Amino acid sequence: MPSILFVCLGNICRSPLAEAALRAEAERLRLDLIVDSAGTGNWHAGEPPDPRAQATARRHGVDISGLRARQVTPADFRRFTHVIALDHDNLANLRRIMPDDATAELSLLLDHLPGREGQAVTDPYFGDDAGFEVTWSEVTAAAERLAERLRLTRD
Ligand code: 4NP
DSSP states (O other), X not given: OOEEEEEESSSSSHHHHHHHHHHHHHHHXXXXXXXXXXXXXXXTTTOOXXXXXXXXXXXXXXXXXXXXXXXXXXXXXXXXXXXXXXXXXXXXXXXXXXXXXXXXXXXXXXXGSTTOTTOOOOOOTTSOHHHHHHHHHHHHHHHHHHHHHHHHHHO
């Protein structure tokens, strides 16, 4: 079964929204996926998603209040089939900790969205609610393409 780990910096804003978006899309397509998220940093480990991220997900019908932040580990590269970074800094840091026996495919999230290849998902942390909506629309669009690709691989 495909297993996808989304990784941002704090695991309280971008990657929990990506996790929520892909889980919702997988349910819609009746696609069996394992979906998780983590941060390259550990400052927020154990915390629920940022209240603004929780509110954004709720506006789109998804409850992410039960998620808890954790830091990514080298073992994640053996446990997941896909490790997906939300931006370039996190992608670079993931490359640095990726073990030699990694089995996961490492990528940038917007590389899965035609027309947005090579771009970073908006970091809404220092902005307002409007920024969280932009982030939600980006991760949702990418999650739809990603889920479609995983469905085609399965069938
Ligand atoms: P995230 O957002 O990486 O999308 O969860 C941030 C969370 C925390 C910080 C920055 C971005 N921070 O500076 O603590």
